[in-house]
Amino acid sequence: MPQFQQTAFFLPQIFWLVVTFITLYFLMAKVALPKIGAVLDERQRKIDDNLDKAAQLKAEAEAAVAAYEKALAESRAHAHAVIKEASERLAKQAEDRTRELNAKLNDQIKAGETRIAAAKEKAMASVREVATEIAGAAVSRLIGASADQGQIDVAVAAALKEQG
């Protein structure tokens, strides 16, 4: 095997190995690897930046949604209050008006009743007058002489009382 037999070429191989390996080491350590590392770091930083930005935007969007929902809830509550207030006011108004109307109607009813009672009284008075007259006329026709006015009045009053 030449690998073990060519001992004269051991030294030159090791020599050039050392030279090339050290050269490569410095080229890698000082030039290539920092460059690649910088590119990778930059990309990582950009990705992180974008992720941060995305998270920030998401938080902002969530805040906006929360604000919107809050506003919505507030306006809903406000609307409820307005509706409640309005319906209460309307109900009160309606009640007032009903009460007013009732009072007015009651007054009218009372006035009507008074009027009716007056008319009834008047009618009754005229009934008594007519009855007395008729009774007077009937008596005079029956007995041929006019009856005593006082007796007729008493009899009519008793008859009316009896009729109710």
Add this chain to the structure above:
Amino acid sequence: MAEKHSPMQQFEIHALPGLDFHIGGLNVSFTQSALMMVIAVALITALLTLSVRSRALVPGRWQSLAEVLYEFVAGMLRDNVGQEGRPYFPFIFTLFMFVLFGNLLGLIPYGFAFTSHVVVTFAMAAVVFVGVTIIGFARHGLHFLRMFFPHGAPLLTAFILIPIELISYFSRPFSLAIRLFANMTVGHIILFVMGGFVVSLGGFYILPGIVPFAFLSAITVLEIGIALLQAYVFTILSCIYLHDAIHMH
């Protein structure tokens, strides 16, 4: 070895014409192995610097490749060593890329896998072994010797456990070096033999040449897989040794 078409001939090292340097009597000839190391360094550097020149946010093909290699090795180091392994990342990355390209360049026609030479793999394994041992002693002082006698083991077992632990510790560079070198060597021998079958049988008749050619194609794919896998294995074992030195089991 003297025979012209030995499968071993491909592993012979020779200085490139006119480049057989000597410094103070020491042979530092520029060989085809050294040429491949230089090509590997040039290719790795070009791949990893030109590809990220545009610093694109959305990477193209080459930049993706560079990033994948970076993250692959970084992930390997992070998973096996943790945060303390961070300072050794350039070394581990260099090791991975160097072994990977050493393996892959051998699969290109007229190429040469410098990782098929045990001197090279052993030199790298020795650097890892010595480095890891130094890191271990630097972090834990003499307490690092506890590595060779696990906590909680009965004291009586010490005379068995300590030699076993010592042997397993000191065999690390050999297993690391020989695994890579043997895999590469065997792969290239198989490729050479299969290639020989293709030529000899294909020259005889077209049809019987197709069978070894199909086999050779499959083996080539397998060898690419092995080239990747062995670079990974070499690196991950280095990471595991580093983990032992830093965390002591």
